[in-house]
Amino acid sequence: MNIKVLYFARLRERFGVSEEVIELPDSMAMVAMLLDVLRARGGEWAQALAAGQNFRVAVNQDMAAMNSPLEADDEVAIFPPVTGG
Amino acid sequence: MKISVQEADFDVGAEISALRAGNPQIGAVASFIGLVRDLNDGSNVAAMTLEHYPAMTHKALTAIVAESETRWALLGCTVIHRVGALFPTDQIVLVAVASSHRADAFAACEFIMDYLKTQAPFWKKEQTPDGERWVESRNSDEAAAGRWG
Numbered sequence: 001m002n003i004k005v006l007y008f009a010r011l012r013e014r015f016g017v018s019e020e021v022i023e024l025p026d027s028m029a030m031v032a033m034l035l036d037v038l039r040a041r042g043g044e045w046a047q048a049l050a051a052g053q054n055f056r057v058a059v060n061q062d063m064a065a066m067n068s069p070l071e072a073d074d075e076v077a078i079f080p081p082v083t084g085g
Numbered sequence: 086m087k088i089s090v091q092e093a094d095f096d097v098g099a100e101i102s103a104l105r106a107g108n109p110q111i112g113a114v115a116s117f118i119g120l121v122r123d124l125n126d127g128s129n130v131a132a133m134t135l136e137h138y139p140a141m142t143h144k145a146l147t148a149i150v151a152e153s154e155t156r157w158a159l160l161g162c163t164v165i166h167r168v169g170a171l172f173p174t175d176q177i178v179l180v181a182v183a184s185s186h187r188a189d190a191f192a193a194c195e196f197i198m199d200y201l202k203t204q205a206p207f208w209k210k211e212q213t214p215d216g217e218r219w220v221e222s223r224n225s226d227e228a229a230a231g232r233w234g
Contacts, residue, residue, distance in 0.1 A: 008136060008138055009136055009210070010219045054222070058138070058206070061138075061140050061141035061144050075140070077141065079206060080208065082202070082206050082207055083202075083207065083209045083219075083220040083221070084135065084166060084202065084206075084208070084209070085119050085166075085201050
């Protein structure tokens with residue numbers, strides 16, 4: 001299944017990409033598994049998304065958790081803690 | 086409720102007038118205005134850029150205001166958050182809440198700001214004499230949001 005992934009702020013700059021489509025096996029339909037796929041790229045991806053790093057994930061524009069489920073064509077956003085206001 | 090995410094500045098007086106227009110039940114309006122400071126974390130700030138996640142910002146702000154409406158008796162709410170290039174003394178955000186009595190208006194205004202600070206997808210990047218830097222989130226903001234339970 002295809003998942004649209006967006007990156008914002010510092011993470012967008014570190015990765016050098018603002019959005020992409022990632023094909024995940026249907027058996028990996030969870031935020032944590034998408035992150036594993038991204039970490040496997042190594043380099044900035046492995047560092048910025050390592051356990052203990054401070055980042056947030058939203059699924060279809062709602063804040064999500066590591067165990068949030070994913071479905072085909074979901075929009076996942078990965079970004080640093082927010083700093084508005 | 087009125088929610089707006091915009092590059093343009095806003096007129097606080099006009100917004101509050103519109104918020105309470107024609108409703109004699111309103112006995113109190115509490116408002117908060119966030120501004121760009123010229124000093125942050127020990128560095129001079131010449132300008133800042135506010136980035137956001139357009140598809141999510143309006144949805145997140147609407148959800149925060151809706152949550153406040155379940156906790157307090159509100160008679161209207163306006164939230165305006167600017168994005169793009171901003172400079173010291175510029176207005177960044179307005180939260181204005183109308184209610185029959187002040188306690189609900191004060192509490193809801195503070196709640197909305199505390200949640201906005203930790204839930205709404207905005208990011209500030211500052212231009213300082215040492216170059217550009219992303220503003221770090223503060224643990225005190227998480228603590229402020231957490232106290233509402």
